[in-house]
Amino acid sequence: MTTPDSAKMGNYPDLAGKTAVVTGGSRGIGAATAAALARNGVAVAVVGRDQAALDGVVAGINDAGGRAMAAAADCTSQSDLDRLHTQVLDQFGAVDIVIAFAGGYGQPVRSTEETAEHWRHVVDSDLTATFLTISAFLPDLIVHRGTAVTMASSSARQATPASAAYAAAKAGVASMTRHLAKELAPQGVRINCVSPATIEHERMRRFMSDEQRQHLLAGFPLGRLGAPDDVASAALFLASGASSWITGITLDIAGGSVMP
Ligand SMILES: NC(=O)c1ccc[n+]([C@@H]2O[C@H](COP(=O)([O-])OP(=O)(O)OC[C@H]3O[C@@H](n4cnc5c(N)ncnc54)[C@H](OP(=O)(O)O)[C@@H]3O)[C@@H](O)[C@H]2O)c1
Numbered sequence: 001m002t003t004p005d006s007a008k009m010g011n012y013p014d015l016a017g018k019t020a021v022v023t024g025g026s027r028g029i030g031a032a033t034a035a036a037l038a039r040n041g042v043a044v045a046v047v048g049r050d051q052a053a054l055d056g057v058v059a060g061i062n063d064a065g066g067r068a069m070a071a072a073a074d075c076t077s078q079s080d081l082d083r084l085h086t087q088v089l090d091q092f093g094a095v096d097i098v099i100a101f102a103g104g105y106g107q108p109v110r111s112t113e114e115t116a117e118h119w120r121h122v123v124d125s126d127l128t129a130t131f132l133t134i135s136a137f138l139p140d141l142i143v144h145r146g147t148a149v150t151m152a153s154s155s156a157r158q159a160t161p162a163s164a165a166y167a168a169a170k171a172g173v174a175s176m177t178r179h180l181a182k183e184l185a186p187q188g189v190r191i192n193c194v195s196p197a198t199i200e201h202e203r204m205r206r207f208m209s210d211e212q213r214q215h216l217l218a219g220f221p222l223g224r225l226g227a228p229d230d231v232a233s234a235a236l237f238l239a240s241g242a243s244s245w246i247t248g249i250t251l252d253i254a255g256g257s258v259m260p
Contacts, residue, residue: 009036009233012240016041019092020239021084023075023133024101024151026053028201032228033099033235038066040236042097045071045088075102075129081136094140097239098148100133106155109163119165126151126169131176134191138184145188149238150177152250154197157258170195174250181248190247192238197254199226221256 020037024030026048034044038061046057046068054070061068069091073080088095103126109118130150134141141148155162156170177193184191198204198216208216216225234253237243252258 009039009229010236010240010242012040012236012242014241015097015236015239018096019043019045019088019094020097020099021045021047021071021088021095021133021137022099022101023047023073023129024103025057025099026050027057028203029151029196029199029228029231030099030101031057032232033101034068035061035064035066036229036232036236037097037099037239038064038068040240043067043069043092045069045084045092045095047071047073047075047084048102049074075100075133076124078132078136081132085136085140089140094143095137096140096144096146098134098137098141098146099235099239100130100148101151102129102133103151103169106153106162106166108161109165111164114163114165118163122163122165123169123172126166127172127176130173134180138189141184141189142187147189147239147243148180148191149235150174150191150193152177152193152195154195154252154254154258157195157250157252157254157260177250178248185247190238190243192243192246192248193250194231194234194238195250195252195254195258196226196231197252197257199228199231201228219257220254224255226253226255 022034025034025046058068058070073084105122152174153170155167181191
């Protein structure tokens, strides 16, 4: 079973000329999604906190003939998001697409060892940051009858080794997505959620032993771990008009490991 080939990822001509903001765009899944949008003619504001990583992603997109800007912001901070909104408006105009993928912190923590501080950090980084991001760009989405895609995790769908805080925060993202989808549908705004299982990236490959990898692989009926482009491909579809009658869903991107 092979990983997806970016060149074979769907093309969505209706995306050309649109503007997107992609949080979590400085690496991994977000960077792959920013690049995929740019290949479809979308001007992309790439958001994260690591300026050097953002500059690298943006240079890659611009060198490939796309249009991107780097915008450093902490998505847990209302003032950073307000500044980000102004910056994107000034440079690209009102956005049509919000990809709210910033987050993470899914490391295993036994509940007997959980601290209030860590719990709040995870909920803040995964759930609150997602709501604040959507909310900062909501005026644009309403004006443009735009789309948003949020990020859950298979940890929100079934118990996994990730911390309870991460599972609860990601389940909150899926639930919040359904709520916002219903609320905003009359204004023509669609919002959907992607829910990946293990997406392998360079950092993970560095830390995972062959034995751990084989053990993980056994849980995936399709016989491989996920790749960032598996999620980027789904995000493109959900951002495009090809999914115009889909809102409020949580799409499992999980190699057959999640079949609710
Ligand atoms: N990889 C997986 O197996 C997997 C599975 C399910 C769900 N997910 C979710 O997918 C998303 C991306 O994960 P990834 O695997 O690609 O992880 P990653 O490589 O660690 O990327 C995380 C991204 O989120 C950004 N970020 C985190 N907190 C932020 C904050 N407060 N403000 C702004 N940006 C912030 C990071 O930016 P900086 O580093 O620049 O700050 C980085 O771009 C996360 O929400 C994660 O929970 C991942």
